Amino acid sequence: MCGIWALFGSDDCLSVQCLSAMKIAHRGPDAFRFENVNGYTNCCFGFHRLAVVDQLFGMQPIRVKKYPYLWLCYNGEIYNHKKMKQHFEFEYQTKVDGEIILHLYDKGGIEQTVCMLDGVFAFILLDTANKKVFLGRDTYGVRPLFKAMTEDGFLAVCSEAKGLVNLKHSTTPFLKVEPFLPGHYEVLDLKPNGKVASVEMVKYHHCRDEPLHALYDNVEKLFPGFELETVKSNLRILFDNAIRKRLMTDRRIGCLLSGGLDSSLVAATLLKQLKEAQVQYPLQTFAIGMEDSTDLLAARKVANHIGSEHHEVLFNSEEGIQVLDEVIFSLETYDITTVRASVGMYLISKYIRKNTDSVVIFSGEGSDELTQGYIYFHKAPSPEKAEEESERLLKELYLFDVLRADRTTAAHGLELRVPFLDHRFSSYYLSLPPDMRIPKNGIEKHLLRETFEDSNLLPKDILWRPKEAFSDGITSVKNSWFRILQEYIEHQVDDTMMATAAQKFPFNTPKTKEGYYYRQIFERHYPGRADWLTHYWMPRWINATDPSARTLAHYKSAAKA
Numbered sequence: 001m002c003g004i005w006a007l008f009g010s011d012d013c014l015s016v017q018c019l020s021a022m023k024i025a026h027r028g029p030d031a032f033r034f035e036n037v038n039g040y041t042n043c044c045f046g047f048h049r050l051a052v053v054d055q056l057f058g059m060q061p062i063r064v065k066k067y068p069y070l071w072l073c074y075n076g077e078i079y080n081h082k083k084m085k086q087h088f089e090f091e092y093q094t095k096v097d098g099e100i101i102l103h104l105y106d107k108g109g110i111e112q113t114v115c116m117l118d119g120v121f122a123f124i125l126l127d128t129a130n131k132k133v134f135l136g137r138d139t140y141g142v143r144p145l146f147k148a149m150t151e152d153g154f155l156a157v158c159s160e161a162k163g164l165v166n167l168k169h170s171t172t173p174f175l176k177v178e179p180f181l182p183g184h185y186e187v188l189d190l191k192p193n194g195k196v197a198s199v200e201m202v203k204y205h206h207c208r209d210e211p212l213h214a215l216y217d218n219v220e221k222l223f224p225g226f227e228l229e230t231v232k233s234n235l236r237i238l239f240d241n242a243i244r245k246r247l248m249t250d251r252r253i254g255c256l257l258s259g260g261l262d263s264s265l266v267a268a269t270l271l272k273q274l275k276e277a278q279v280q281y282p283l284q285t286f287a288i289g290m291e292d293s294t295d296l297l298a299a300r301k302v303a304n305h306i307g308s309e310h311h312e313v314l315f316n317s318e319e320g321i322q323v324l325d326e327v328i329f330s331l332e333t334y335d336i337t338t339v340r341a342s343v344g345m346y347l348i349s350k351y352i353r354k355n356t357d358s359v360v361i362f363s364g365e366g367s368d369e370l371t372q373g374y375i376y377f378h379k380a381p382s383p384e385k386a387e388e389e390s391e392r393l394l395k396e397l398y399l400f401d402v403l404r405a406d407r408t409t410a411a412h413g414l415e416l417r418v419p420f421l422d423h424r425f426s427s428y429y430l431s432l433p434p435d436m437r438i439p440k441n442g443i444e445k446h447l448l449r450e451t452f453e454d455s456n457l458l459p460k461d462i463l464w465r466p467k468e469a470f471s472d473g474i475t476s477v478k479n480s481w482f483r484i485l486q487e488y489i490e491h492q493v494d495d496t497m498m499a500t501a502a503q504k505f506p507f508n509t510p511k512t513k514e515g516y517y518y519r520q521i522f523e524r525h526y527p528g529r530a531d532w533l534t535h536y537w538m539p540r541w542i543n544a545t546d547p548s549a550r551t552l553a554h555y556k557s558a559a560k561a
Helices: 012-026 081-088 100-118 212-216 228-245 261-276 293-304 317-322 322-331 334-357 375-379 383-395 401-410 423-430 444-451 481-489 497-501 512-527 551-561
Strands: 003-008 033-039 040-049 070-078 118-125 131-137 146-149 155-159 177-179 184-190 196-203 253-255 284-289 309-314 358-362 415-417
Touching: 003 012, 003 070, 003 177, 012 033, 012 040, 012 118, 012 155, 040 070, 070 100, 081 100, 081 212, 100 118, 100 131, 100 184, 100 212, 146 481, 228 261, 228 423, 228 444, 253 334, 261 293, 261 358, 261 444, 284 293, 284 334, 284 358, 293 309, 293 334, 309 317, 309 334, 317 322, 317 334, 317 481, 322 334, 322 401, 322 512, 334 481, 334 512, 383 423, 401 415, 423 497, 497 512
Parallel strands: 253 284, 253 358, 284 309, 358 415
Antiparallel strands: 003 040, 003 155, 033 040, 070 118, 118 131, 131 184, 146 155, 146 177, 184 196
8 A cells, every 4th residue: 555646747846746745645654755757857756655565675656677668656456466477477676566567568558457457556657668658547446546637738646636636737726636437547648748648548347357367367266157056165265365365465464353244254264364374473353333332242252253363442422523524534525424434444543553563454345335235235126236236336436435445544554455356256246146146035145144154264143143334333223323423413513504505515415414514524625626426325225314224124123133
């Protein structure tokens, strides 16, 4: 996890513009560098480093002797870089996983390069020999990327929008900043004056399609057909592989553990594999909640079962409310459910950074979208509609759960790894018949639970524990986190403010006082940038007025049972 930043064709003083790059210094607490591009006095790269692989030669932009005309700034992890190196017999100059991007690009061009990368990434690649600039981002947008471009060809790129919003350019008083779309790459021409012109924007991978790099990986052969036992075996193979490849690091590994199905499966499998790899330190797991939190109790049970070194972080409502401002600044969004869920994740990340030496943190993000884990999937009109909804959620992860997971951990210099969004695992899961993936017998994620039923990885009651949103599970059922927030905000936003909400916020007008309060904070930090969020996250197929699962009839009936 790092912070990348670059300018092309700036008409302002670069030493002043570079101050904007310091806004993302939290993403790389180990080192930073600014570097001008030879022959282009108005182009430069900025890089903040979190040293996870190759402590000695990992600084960026990456440049190697073989390709003096290539400059690479990237944030991410390429898990198959050694496999690609061996297969194509590339000669490496460093041990950095990102060096593979340079070799693949030289061998087959940008399209083949992005399709061959098994991992998470956002990159800026400059080719001064062919006068091209390339931008690329992974399938689900696990690693963030924002860009700003003017009509006269000034281009600015950064891991987070906060590194771009204060940039100055002569042709516009307000620089339009927007997220770079996941699963895409862009080709731009570099002009002699350092400015650029977009040539094409290409969607290179759909989450349903098996990735091209699958041809070269060493996963044991999967069995054909959709018999239940066959599917369960294939899923176990692919999930094991998704965790194993993510052990690639020189830093200590930890794991977030809410006690829900997803994080528990990740933690149990991770601990098993760390033992097999004979790693010399115990796995640290981390749970957060208020007193009487359902998550804390469940996480403690999982930790005892798997034998991790478990840490519990307690916080009270006042502490949670106090960090709302810095959380929204870090997130760069005002989405209600994202803000709610981010408070706990922000506080636990802060604890990990301050009290432990775990830096690479595993988590269960992406599973609910992939495996139809949200409670409202019980109301899907058909398996086909559920499938469509699952793919929509995956496509929008970069606006919601993946955004939350990245920003709350990166704010404290941690790197997050999310095995459920592994290319092979997710594309195989999406290839299964729609009726295999829907909730069954009143239980969501039934197939995933069945897959690990005989593995003894988890206690049975955890394996079959009903879905609990992270923002809900950190509190007791009697007093949910969203209720605590709403009670506090009731005294911060009055009815007259709500009456003028549509005039003040014509785009994504907040319908509740809670939404209004978050929007106010967002606008204070990022005025006029509300379009970064295209819409609020809300459940489908039901007349929901709040995104919390605890407001749904299915949750209430399950809680009583």
